[in-house]
Amino acid sequence: MPTLAKKEYCTGCTACEAVCPKGCISMQGDEYGFLHPVIDAEKCINCGMCEKTCPVNHPLKNENEPKAYAAFIKDEAVRMESSSGGVFTEIAKAVLSDGGVVFGAAYNEKFEVEHIVVENEAELYKLRGAKYVQSRLNNTFKDVKKYLDEGKCVLFSGTPCQVGGLKAFLKKDYDKLITVDFICHSVPSPLAWSEYVKYRSEIDNGGKLPEKIDLRSKKTGWSRYQYSNLFEYGKDKTHEAKSSESLYMKLFVGGNICRESCENCKFKGYSRVSDLTLGDFWGIWDIHPEMDDNKGTSALLIQSEKGERVFSRITDKLTAKSVTLEEVSLQNSAILKSTAPNKKRDEAFKLIREGKISECSKLFTVPKVSFMDKLKNRIRSIIK
Ligand SMILES: Cc1cc2nc3c(=O)[nH]c(=O)nc-3n(C[C@H](O)[C@H](O)[C@H](O)COP(=O)(O)OP(=O)(O)OC[C@H]3O[C@@H](n4cnc5c(N)ncnc54)[C@H](O)[C@@H]3O)c2cc1C
Numbered sequence: 001m002p003t004l005a006k007k008e009y010c011t012g013c014t015a016c017e018a019v020c021p022k023g024c025i026s027m028q029g030d031e032y033g034f035l036h037p038v039i040d041a042e043k044c045i046n047c048g049m050c051e052k053t054c055p056v057n058h059p060l061k062n063e064n065e066p067k068a069y070a071a072f073i074k075d076e077a078v079r080m081e082s083s084s085g086g087v088f089t090e091i092a093k094a095v096l097s098d099g100g101v102v103f104g105a106a107y108n109e110k111f112e113v114e115h116i117v118v119e120n121e122a123e124l125y126k127l128r129g130a131k132y133v134q135s136r137l138n139n140t141f142k143d144v145k146k147y148l149d150e151g152k153c154v155l156f157s158g159t160p161c162q163v164g165g166l167k168a169f170l171k172k173d174y175d176k177l178i179t180v181d182f183i184c185h186s187v188p189s190p191l192a193w194s195e196y197v198k199y200r201s202e203i204d205n206g207g208k209l210p211e212k213i214d215l216r217s218k219k220t221g222w223s224r225y226q227y228s229n230l231f232e233y234g235k236d237k238t239h240e241a242k243s244s245e246s247l248y249m250k251l252f253v254g255g256n257i258c259r260e261s262c263e264n265c266k267f268k269g270y271s272r273v274s275d276l277t278l279g280d281f282w283g284i285w286d287i288h289p290e291m292d293d294n295k296g297t298s299a300l301l302i303q304s305e306k307g308e309r310v311f312s313r314i315t316d317k318l319t320a321k322s323v324t325l326e327e328v329s330l331q332n333s334a335i336l337k338s339t340a341p342n343k344k345r346d347e348a349f350k351l352i353r354e355g356k357i358s359e360c361s362k363l364f365t366v367p368k369v370s371f372m373d374k375l376k377n378r379i380r381s382i383i384k
Helices: 015-019 049-053 076-081 087-097 121-126 140-149 160-170 190-205 247-253 260-264 305-317 325-329 345-353 357-364 371-383
Strands: 025-029 035-039 067-073 101-107 113-118 154-157 177-182 212-217 228-232 238-242 276-280 298-302 318-323
Touching: 015 025, 015 049, 015 140, 015 160, 067 076, 067 087, 067 325, 087 101, 087 121, 087 154, 087 177, 087 276, 087 305, 101 121, 101 140, 113 121, 113 140, 140 154, 140 160, 154 160, 160 177, 177 305, 190 228, 190 247, 190 345, 190 357, 247 357, 276 305, 298 305, 298 325, 305 318, 318 325, 345 357
Parallel strands: 101 154, 154 177, 177 276
Antiparallel strands: 025 035, 067 298, 067 318, 101 113, 212 228, 228 238, 276 298
8 A cells, every 4th residue: 555644744735636546545534624635445556656746755845045025915905805915816816817717715605615716806805815724625636737738827826735735746837837825824623613613603693604704804903913803794793803812813823723734844944836925924014114004914925937927917016025035034933934733732622522612712721820829939939
């Protein structure tokens, strides 16, 4: 039987499933809600394609040093709907105007997140905004190849490991393929996300799902991480929480609900195999305050000649400033470093599996120290 990446390194990118000539690999959920490849031993012919294609076992490399910019789009309305500076939308519009298609992550009617294909500008709103959960790729890699083989331009946007997986699956460079990845903290569990949506809907709306969810609402601003989570249940019924106060964001940022492979990420670094890398330009308010108006600024890294061509096509739609790579990572270590392991991860998942996600809040409460204990500690430190 072929040897795929170990569970703690496997990103679930689906390259092995897509490349298998016998269709004997299926993606199946684990106890944390993450998809992993499972080989049907009876059908497997041991050709080794899956093993050779795995981007974790055989990482692709780009040795070029990217150029970096702080940027935001001039279209204010679209920028306000986007997570950071809205640069993704201008890249997507350029590809669509060439008759191309755009693959990215969208919510379905149950607020699960999966990759879809968009063929016109009017539908780009579905892809805008970060959804903090690992998206299901389904057949995306094969669909991308189909469009490319038909001679269409394709933009694929996803996590660095999804872009790595797609490139590994395709095996060759296509001039008409543009890939965009982003600075990625980690991908949270689809199980945790669906439990959270269920919990919110119950306490906010008698169990009925919201009409809209925006985890990166800028109603409360963007600078200094002031964005909020917004659940809209109708015209006058909303739940809004600053990201720093949202239970889900605490679980995500704390690494309590991330995929194990995010703790051992092989796709970090300034240089990526994508053509363009996007991110929030956290810290821009200190580094280049003239590029921060509290409406969101993107970090934009140009990774390849193709990326450079796209950038030159959209520069007149952007306000952009050249920056150093160190400035990008100064307050955004996720570009270089994996998520730190969290000791309370198993405890969080136990509660989530039991349908008690709200009780995860106790993982963040700091135990109160009584006055007497404080006094004893003080005396002990003086005696020492
Ligand atoms: C899980 C996750 C973690 C992130 N962590 C960081 C971080 O630590 N630091 C940082 O600077 N930036 C991070 N980002 C990226 C950031 O939030 C923005 O997506 C990025 O700055 C692009 O913003 P934009 O305004 O140009 O476009 P937007 O319109 O906001 O970007 C939307 C794009 O993101 C893609 N996308 C959204 N959700 C997902 C998903 N779940 N899986 C795959 N693709 C998705 C869409 O397909 C679309 O292409 C993260 C994004 C996600 C989804």
